[in-house]
Amino acid sequence: MxxxxxxxxxxxxxxxxxxxxxxxxxxxxxxxxxxxxxxxxxxxxxxxxxxxxxxxxxxxxxxxxPSPFRQDSKCAVAAKCGGCQIQHMKYQVQLDFKTKKVKDCIERIGGLKDIKVKDTLGMEVPYHYRNKAQYPIRKEEDSIQMGFFAQKSHRIVPSNKCSIQDPKNEQIMQIVTDFLNENHITIYNEETHKGLVRHLMIKTGYHTNEIMVCLVINGHKLSKADLLVAELRKVDGVSSILLNHQLAKTNVILGGETTLLYGKEYIIDKIGDLSFKISPLSFFQVNPLQTEVLYKKALEYAELTGEEIVWDAYCGIGTISLFLAQKAKKVYGVEIVPQAIENAKENAKLNGLTNVEFFTGKAEEIIPTLYKEEGIKADTIVVDPPRKGCDIYLLETLKDMAPQKIVYVSCDPATLARDLAYLVKEAGYTIGEVQPVDMFPHTTHVECCVSLKKN
CATH class of the missing domain: 2.40.50.140 (Nucleic acid-binding proteins)
Incomplete structure (x- = not known):
C-alpha cells in the first residue's frame, strides 16, 4: 500500500x-x-x-x-532577504532559466508555437548594478534595524551590505543609523502609526556618480537635520539631500511632498548619449547598463529611417521616446502620470530634442483621439506597459490603427504572452523575434523586447 x-x-x-x-x-x-x-x-x-x-x-x-549548477551566494543574507531569489545559481544558469521562462509563458499562456526566443542578454559583471535602494527602518527593542524585507513579510533582514546595490550605500546607511541613535530620533511603527523616520532612499547616477539621499519621515521636520547633512556631504558624490513627507498610514513608501536640505532636487544620469533628470518621485530604470541594451534593441526593432511617425505608449519620463527621437521624424509620448510627463518634457529640453511631443492621459484615449481629430497616424507604436500589461482598450486601438510595426517592451512574460496572443490572433500581426534582457541579475524577473509586423 x-x-x-x-x-x-x-x-x-x-x-x-x-x-x-x-x-x-x-x-x-x-x-x-x-x-x-x-x-x-x-x-x-x-x-x-x-x-x-x-x-x-x-x-x-x-x-x-549539490548540483553542478550551484554557486555560493555572494551575500550573507541572500536566503533570508526577499531581494535575490536565485543568487545560488551560476549566472549562465540564471540566464538559461529566464530564456526558458519566456518561452514557456509564450507557449503555455499565449498558445503561440514556434516563436523565435533568443538567448537572454546578461551582464558581464552581474553585481552592484542597482541605482536605487529603499531601506525600511524599524526599531527592535533598543536597536535600529535597516535592511530589506524578508520574502512575503514586513520583517526586516538587517544588513548594510548588498551585492546588487551600490557599495557607497553601506557608508550612507551607517551615517544615517549613527545620526538617528546619537540624536534619539524616533522610528516609525507601522502598527501604531507613531514615530518619525520610516525609510531611507538612495538614488545613484551610475555614469555621473551623483548621489541622492532621501529620508522619508512621518512628519514635517527633522530635528538637527544640519548635523546629518554635514556628515552626508563627506560622502563622495552626494549632491542632493532631501526629506520626503509621508504622513499617511500606508505601505506606499513616498509621499507627495519633498523638502530640499542640501544641493539639487534631482540628480543626472545617462542612458547611452542621453541625459536624464531623476527626482525623488520619478521612475527611472534601476539598471542603466542593461537599460541601454534593452533600448538599443527596441530601436533596432523599430527600424527607423528618419521618416517615421512613432507613438510611445506608457512613455514614463520619456526614456524610450528620446531614444527613438534620435532616429525618427517625430515621436509622440503618452503617459497617465502628470509628473512623469513634466519630467519627460524637461528631459527632451535637456537633450536638445525638438521632434518629440508628450501628452498626459490614457494611451487608449489620447492616441485614437489625435488620430481622428488631427490625423496623427503612427508608422510604429512602442508599448512599455507596467507589469499588468496593456489595457485591452489600447490593444483594440492598436488593432484599429494597424501600424506597420509594433515594438513591445515587457517586464512580465505572463502578461506579455497574453497580449502577444491578442496581437497575433486578433489584430493580424506576426512576431519577428523575442529578445529577453536580464535587467535584474539574481532575481527571477526578466524584461523582453519583441518585434511585430502587420501581416
Whole structure:
C-alpha cells in the first residue's frame, strides 16, 4: 500500500526542474514538491511545510548532493532577504532559466508555437548594478534595524551590505543609523502609526556618480537635520539631500511632498548619449547598463529611417521616446502620470530634442483621439506597459490603427504572452523575434523586447 505524504515529515528528493519563481521541483512518486533555494541537480533533504492533494512545498533541511549548477551566494543574507531569489545559481544558469521562462509563458499562456526566443542578454559583471535602494527602518527593542524585507513579510533582514546595490550605500546607511541613535530620533511603527523616520532612499547616477539621499519621515521636520547633512556631504558624490513627507498610514513608501536640505532636487544620469533628470518621485530604470541594451534593441526593432511617425505608449519620463527621437521624424509620448510627463518634457529640453511631443492621459484615449481629430497616424507604436500589461482598450486601438510595426517592451512574460496572443490572433500581426534582457541579475524577473509586423 502506498504511504501517505505527510506534512512535517522529512523526505530525500532529487530536484529535476525549476518552477516559474526559480524554486526547485522534485517528486515523491507522482507527488510534486516545490522547494525554494534548491536547483536542478540537487539532492536535498526537505521537510514538507504544506501539503495539497497532488503537490506540496518543502523546506531544505540539508543539501545531500549539490548540483553542478550551484554557486555560493555572494551575500550573507541572500536566503533570508526577499531581494535575490536565485543568487545560488551560476549566472549562465540564471540566464538559461529566464530564456526558458519566456518561452514557456509564450507557449503555455499565449498558445503561440514556434516563436523565435533568443538567448537572454546578461551582464558581464552581474553585481552592484542597482541605482536605487529603499531601506525600511524599524526599531527592535533598543536597536535600529535597516535592511530589506524578508520574502512575503514586513520583517526586516538587517544588513548594510548588498551585492546588487551600490557599495557607497553601506557608508550612507551607517551615517544615517549613527545620526538617528546619537540624536534619539524616533522610528516609525507601522502598527501604531507613531514615530518619525520610516525609510531611507538612495538614488545613484551610475555614469555621473551623483548621489541622492532621501529620508522619508512621518512628519514635517527633522530635528538637527544640519548635523546629518554635514556628515552626508563627506560622502563622495552626494549632491542632493532631501526629506520626503509621508504622513499617511500606508505601505506606499513616498509621499507627495519633498523638502530640499542640501544641493539639487534631482540628480543626472545617462542612458547611452542621453541625459536624464531623476527626482525623488520619478521612475527611472534601476539598471542603466542593461537599460541601454534593452533600448538599443527596441530601436533596432523599430527600424527607423528618419521618416517615421512613432507613438510611445506608457512613455514614463520619456526614456524610450528620446531614444527613438534620435532616429525618427517625430515621436509622440503618452503617459497617465502628470509628473512623469513634466519630467519627460524637461528631459527632451535637456537633450536638445525638438521632434518629440508628450501628452498626459490614457494611451487608449489620447492616441485614437489625435488620430481622428488631427490625423496623427503612427508608422510604429512602442508599448512599455507596467507589469499588468496593456489595457485591452489600447490593444483594440492598436488593432484599429494597424501600424506597420509594433515594438513591445515587457517586464512580465505572463502578461506579455497574453497580449502577444491578442496581437497575433486578433489584430493580424506576426512576431519577428523575442529578445529577453536580464535587467535584474539574481532575481527571477526578466524584461523582453519583441518585434511585430502587420501581416
Amino acid at each position: 502506498e504511504q501517505p505524504i505527510l506534512k512535517n515529515k522529512h523526505y530525500e528528493i532529487e530536484i529535476i526542474d525549476l518552477g516559474a519563481q526559480g524554486e526547485g521541483v522534485g517528486k515523491i512518486g507522482e507527488f510534486t514538491v516545490f522547494v525554494p533555494e534548491a536547483i536542478t541537480g540537487d539532492v536535498v533533504e526537505v521537510r514538507l511545510i504544506k501539503v495539497k492533494k497532488s503537490y506540496g512545498y518543502g523546506k531544505v533541511m540539508q543539501i545531500i548532493s
